[in-house]
Amino acid sequence: MMENEQERVQQLLRKTMQPVAGRAGAELRRDLWPGMLRRLEAPRVKVPWFDWALLGAVAVWLVFFPGAIPLLLYYL
């Protein structure tokens, strides 16, 4: 019963949404290594140490003064 149902749904899917294999675009059209190299060589975004210190200070402040959270959210 369930196998029949699965077969029926599968047949419908294969009729309406053809498998990718054998279709244009199923194979890679170009070498992607140059793009990979560009990505590897792209400079990483570096967060200055001061930003981390500021973030830590704000976190500590919010732990001791949780009432300030709505105020902070208001200004964000």
Add this chain to the structure above:
Amino acid sequence: MPVLEQPTDVLRQFSHGDLDAFEALFRSHQNEVYGWIVRIVRDPTAAEDLTLETFWRIYRAHARFDPARSFGAWARRVATNAALDYLKTARPEADLSDDLASPVLPDPGVSEELRCKTARAFRRLPPKLRIAATQALIEEQPYKEIAEALGISVSAVKVRVFRAVRFLRDELKRQGIEP
């Protein structure tokens, strides 16, 4: 999909972060990784981007790779996760665009309405079920291969396919189609 295996030296060098070894692995596996991804997302442009994203993740995780294991299987698993992330974030109307040109004319026995309704029902599948359904029902990939790529057991794949079939059946019925 054939799994190309590399000499252990290359795998070991890669696990130590060697760029030349990574390039060798990239060049020998980019086609199969792309082929796996395009079957899931059905969009060549997105599949190219996701192939790069997959190898970027692979390169960053080189220290976690065990050279004794299959690189191809690992790459397919990373690729599946990248495709899953894409399906989760892609706009519902934009994904499953099926931009692949077909070498044959569409089945004349299938109306445009039926095609649209089936695609719509398929698009509503949760991404995890969609990947299992695409690979098992449309692409007819072996369950074992799908299980390895998803990092779950064969039984779990069967459960996902079963749930996907149920979901599709209900969705299609709601649209007036009896599968």
